[in-house]
Amino acid sequence: MSLLATRGLSTSIGGKSICTNFDFELMEGEFWGVLGGNGIGKTTLLNTLAGLRLAGSGEIFVEGKALLHWKRKHLAQKVGMLFQDSVDTYPTTVMETAMIGRYPYLPFLKGEGKQDTDIVMQALNDVTMTEMAHRQVDTLSGGERRRVALATLLVQNPIVWLLDEPTNHLDLHHQITLVNLIIEKVKLNHGALIMVLHDVNLLMRFCTHAMLMIDHDNILCGPVEEVLSDENLVRLYKHPVKKIQFDGGSFFFPE
């Protein structure tokens, strides 16, 4: 089933065009990795797909229904987003932060109940933050904050997962275990995932499809084995990249 689709999407930010006439379709069970140089518009594209900024022209569909026709709360049950940074202007605890993920599901004016706290504690357990549930978020390290943000998304539990550099700040162990955890959840929900990455090899490890944002007119989309070639990567990053065969798999290595 098509979970997220764009038709003739054009969008720009600060006068810079991000994509023009972009057609894209995200099907159930697909795991997309987005690659692109700094400032090419990966985050802007992700925000546009999530309905957080208006597209210049063209249409976006979530489960076949135009994005603009969705109610915000209902949309939040379908599409979830992990941002690059989180805002903690005012003091809050880890638990309260994860709890906001329940917002789309709570009826108007109803408080959180036992069921909600159970879901939150499970999510904190998944990202191994249970012991820090009552810590203030501003006393956490960068990696720990990232895990809290991920827990919030796990609590939101959407169908379409949009992740903006999910592995930022995470140590090697958590990069692998947490992305694995997300993939498990996505499969469980019969959902799909799009994540922005800077590590080609992580993409190869986790993704079925790749999106290479070369410029606004050239966004290469397709299965990993078709799109990810040293030739395309050189075009993408304008930096020499070598393909290395090792242990039965292939890896890309910047020169």
Add this chain to the structure above:
Amino acid sequence: MSLLNREGVKFIPCRMFLLSILLILLSVLSIMFSLTSGSVDIGLAQIVEILLGEEKGMQARVILELRLPRVMSGFLVGGMLAIAGALMQVLLKNPLAEPYVLGVSGGASVCALLAMMAGIAGAWLNIAAFAGAFLSILLVFGLAGLGGTWNPLRVLLTGIVVASGWGAMVSFILAISPVTQVHGMLFWLMGDLEYAHNLKFGLAVLVTGFIIAMIIARALNLMARGDMQAAALGVSVHHLRYLVYFLASILTATAVMQAGNIGFIGLIVPHLVRLLLGSDHRILLPVCLFLGGSLLVIADTLARSIVAPQQLPVGVLTAMIGVPLFLFLLQSTMVKNRP
């Protein structure tokens, strides 16, 4: 304190109960303190009798016509300012935001002073102030492009610049006004609860504003994490922004109309509550109301009794109480959080 306990069961009823009792106790104590203070000595027992309507006479008139309206006005204004401050801080994502930051009080001041110059007094002065405040609200709304793309920093800058424009006009009016009027003008500018008219209007605004704020309290919790995050979790951020902007502005305008400019309550009370109880708006807003109200009542009582029969501007007292209290709490929580 959090709404959630260690096992994750929500609302610790005993804590909530204790907190409510404490707040009501604080409010009653501050009101009683204020009612018993003044040049005419009236005891606590007598006040209770007067309030119950069992005693008439001169002392009853002092309480019912002089002190009680002033106390009620102080409580309303304090509550409105504290809630408006909490709302502005969430709207602008800036801990330094306070009710006056967007120029609401400046607009009110200019119109009030112009009215004073024209010899207007009484209720019309308050109406002039309210009109000025509303003018400023619309001016900033239009100039900051609140209808289009939203940028908290742009809104803040617009507000600050408009406020300083009003400030210059205030100075200009003071400079050209006759000396006989300047004292009254200065007192109005520094905040004075003596002009306690429109109590019913104030009460209506505070109650309505508070109810609306409590309805959107959970959405505000999300908004505090960034507008994008809130939108991604299902909050209609555009609508919420307008609502919060006008809600905070009208609360501020009403407070300014009743009492002129009273500083520090709107800035410090919300932070004080956050330091003590956390940032959940469902707790923050009601506590702000009672704490802001009580603090202003106490400050006003001290302002009119410390150097009686002379009166100090109440803004001086709110700062004298609020600043050390806030700094003490800030220090102690910093020690607690970073061992």
